[in-house]
Amino acid sequence: MLFVLALLAVAGALVAVRGGRLTPGGPGASVAGNDVAQKFSNVVDDAVALSARATQPVDKFAATARDSIKAAQALKQMENENTQLRLQILELNARVERLARYEALLGLPPELLATGLTARLIGEASGPFSAARIANAGAEVGVKNGFAAINEYGLVGWVSSVGKSSSRVLLLTDPNSRIPVMGEISRVRAIMVGDRSAQPEMLYMSDASRLRPGERIMTSGDGGLFPRGILVGYAVREKLAPISMGGGPKETDAVVAISPVRWRVRPAADLKAADFVRLLPNSEIAPLEAGAETALQDAAARNRVLSRPLGAPSIATAPGAPPPGGPAAAQPLKPKPKPPAAVTPAAPAASAPATPSASEGAVE
């Protein structure tokens, strides 16, 4: 309807203008024709505006209906995604449990699953030569020295001292901070050292030429200080002033200019804005002599302790509680069937308890 009225208005205007031009009466007649055309155009405009106002509620209703349909579709899509994610979580949990069983069967020393606990950074404790924050979780909830502090974006720092109900988190930028890191793609290893600037420096790099600007820098897990693979930041190449070398008294002597490069890390987490952090335990590896099953149970118990919500009453494993990892973990591992012992002079050694070989288990 609007379209028809608009067409009529355009046609009327065209006719009026054309009529004015073709009127054989000179300029006066043309002016009269234009007046008529103008009046006609005004009438048509009023009609169009009136009809638009009249159809406004209908348009609004139509828009609302369209939005509702879209929202319903989006909701349906999210429900589907949620269902898939829940299935994936179930599958992942099953895989974690299976992995733990495999590690136990193979005698692999299990690495702790870094679950950790959540704390809030409640204060600043910095000085000209230090950069640290205070977290509201301490020894009474299981925090220990060396725990890594991460937030949703990446590594923030690590716990340098622990009190009863608070702890000090040394930021990445603290001059005392030394963190083993590596490039995600190049696997270049380095030690990230804070210098109170916004971007800590990378020192002792294994092969700096392979690193690329913008490459993601992650914790390498070397030394067991941090869990491996935590995002730290992004590599930044900083060009230093060139150094001239060579050049003798003669003009022909070559002058070699070396442009040294310094690599820094732009932290992925905004250290100034960090408030809630996750405190993760060290990536400890259980000793081989302890036995895989014991180590697995210890690790699971510790993970469960660290997964407790902040402020829970006790960190000790309650006696009589179901074993961590479910009932399956409580069952003792069945020893592997012994191969038929060969009759050799070394038979007494071969008759040692059939524990999985440490060397076999340690080789990847």
Place this chain on the structure above:
Amino acid sequence: MSFASTSDDSTRFYLSAGLVVVYLFAQLSPLSHLLDPGYWPLGPLWAAYGWSRGGPSVRSALVLFALGLLQDTISGGPLGLWPFAYVGAYAAAMAVPAGLSENAALARAIAAALGLIACATLAIVTASFSLGAMPPLGPFTVSLALTALLTPFAGYLFSPPKGRDVY
């Protein structure tokens, strides 16, 4: 060496020391969100300068040492850095030549400058030993500059009453 001669002096001394303690603890308050405590002026340095005007005092040196330890603990810096720097600044601020004591304004300016230089030098040297490398000087420079700017005003709070200062 002399201990405080009057009870008024002692009251003034302990009040000013308490003021520094409050100032140091303020670095743990939400005020730290306004300005990184690494850039805050060095409050105990004002005390070192002000107390140095009353002449040598074991009590002042001991309190400065304690204030330095408190700052070490609060800021998480290398332990011993600030006590060393503040006691050194206190000693340096008293090393104004006796001949200058007649020109009080010049003597005070030189005392403040000597204290600042001694504090900066000792802090940097101690931090270098602790960190194993040259410490970052950016925040420290800002902190020293702010301390120097505010010394004429803040130092007054710690100065002895008129007639009891040595210059």
